Amino acid sequence: MLTFAYPHFLWGLLALAGPILLHLLNRTRPRRLIFPSIRFLQLSPLPREGRRRLRDIPLLLCRMALFAAIVLALARPQWVPKRRPVDGSALQQAIVLLDSSASLHWQGAAEKSRNIALSALTSHIQDGWQTGLTTYSRDLLAEYPPGSSLQALQTALAEWEPTLSAGRPEQALSQCLAAFNPGAKRKKLLLISDFQSSDWALQELTLERDIELEFLPLDSLQPDNVGILSVQCTPLAGNKQRVLVLCRNYSPTAQQRLLSVRLGQQSQSNALQLEGGQSQRAAFVFELQEDSAGPGWAGLSHDIFPPDDEYYFWAGAEQPVKVLLITPDDGGSLSEDEVFFVSKALSAEKDGLPGRFTWERLGAASLFAADLQSCQIIFLLGSAERLSQDSWEKLTAFLANGGAIFHTPGQSPALGWHALREYGLSRSQYQGMLGKSSHDSSLGLSWVAPDSPLGQIFIPESSDLFLFPIRSHARLQAHPTERILLQTLDGLPALLEIASGNGRLYSFAFAFNLSWSDFPLSQSFLPLLRELCADAVPPQHGRKRIACGTPVPKLYRLDGSEILPVSPIDSSRPGAFLLGDCPVEINLDAREALPETVKTADLQRFLQRDREMPASHSATALAGSQSGERPLWQYCLFLMALLILLEAVLTTTADARKGKGG
Incomplete structure (x- = not known):
């Protein structure tokens, strides 16, 4: 109609x-003309024309x-298909959408939600409505369509408990819209939630025009809550370990709590005094024992919101950074020297602690079949000119995802830099070689970028970085977008840093073997290489931290096979586990403890904004797009344009x- x-x-x-x-x-009025010959004639009225x-x-x-x-x-105007009630009766349907996110663990909030839902279901069934129930947290948990019996709904509510996951109501709202009968005379959606702002930050969602919306919010709570935000575990020299706990007071008033940390059989406690709305760190030092390398626990004395009073972490050495050394398949002794020097630098201990890096070696011809997801750093040791197109595509994707690549020239430096330019990894110009591959002539370094990580550790007066001889190096012309970290005595680039995607490429003008320079034998080789590698490691590397309810990330080996846990990991509960050699920490999403809520009036205006718009603007509605409504005002505008043209012609x-x- x-x-x-x-x-x-x-x-x-x-x-x-x-x-x-x-x-x-x-x-049309007659024009009056005055002629001299008729000016003396008397006026007389003209006869009427009808x-x-x-x-x-x-x-x-x-x-x-x-x-x-x-x-x-x-x-x-719009054309709306006429809807008839099913079986000729006035069908009325109502669905209760029940929030089951972790924020419902406030003391008494779960019981209030259950009572509100039970009361709403009972009253609507008594009034002749077909009622249904939908529960959600991060995902859709349970769905009882309209028409379910009151006994089934009561049983579902009796067994219902809030989860420890964050809330995402978009999927549940979409499912509720699809569950309504299109021919129902009245459709009502009842929302029961604390309407926490972090959960209800909706993006694109619009209700149909014929759906009534009713909010049943819980009473506003102003709890005196203190929670644990994070725990960092750092190995120390002397067979010790430091545990740093970050706590936050969500209350506007000062709070006192007892913080306890348990690591293996050891346990320590500390009393905290937190000012209103402030965060505070507390440090604990433990002796490393056989049972210390494993899951640890930090907890606060319980308050009105228990889920954020505990935090699980993994103690012990973090997952080492995996480095892949790519060498020519027929590199000979020079290639072996590069692998030897680089591997020694990566495996060295620092301050009595085991090496942070582990390395694997791979031939250039086999790179195309390798899975680079398990690596964070790749060294192209004289192998750039040996790589295939598939291998370069893998390296380009590796850089785009945040990896780091170190490149040194090989037996054909021109081909190596040409390949870097061809695949868009570098824009520098290769202009030949300087020096000879002998022990007779020598060049050297003269400058290090002061604002780089290298400029902070190499002081000219106390470093041999500028003393070792360079027998041969490539003559490079850097592009303005590329950063020069090291320069030779002639002012030429010796080390370039090139941003590519989310990652970085470090290109050296000389190789790491003695035929090019004595750099691998200098005392600067190890700190320079390790400092660049440490700067290239992502901040969150070493352990995976996920929120409760989030799928456990998948890890892969170099051959592409997936690393599976010893026993299945349940991400719905907090805990600390080991996946391969990578610790996985599962804890409550800290945003679930935030006391801020959205205004239901603003939320209703957002969800029902389509009622204030013309029908043509309802294309973003999730279920309204299939309702059969056809806007006709565009045809009126088209007809108006044609009539304007026709009117001008006429x-x-x-x-x-x-x-x-x-």
């Missing part, structure tokens, strides 16, 4: 009489149609005819 979004504009059709009146008043009648009928009809098209366009024709008649 035909409906109008703004039917009051239809009163404007009464103004169609305007063009008729204008045409009746617009008659009744006044309409002229230019086609032009009049065109203008009336144009005015009617304007009025209809303003009224916004007006020109009428004016020309009158001009000839005059």
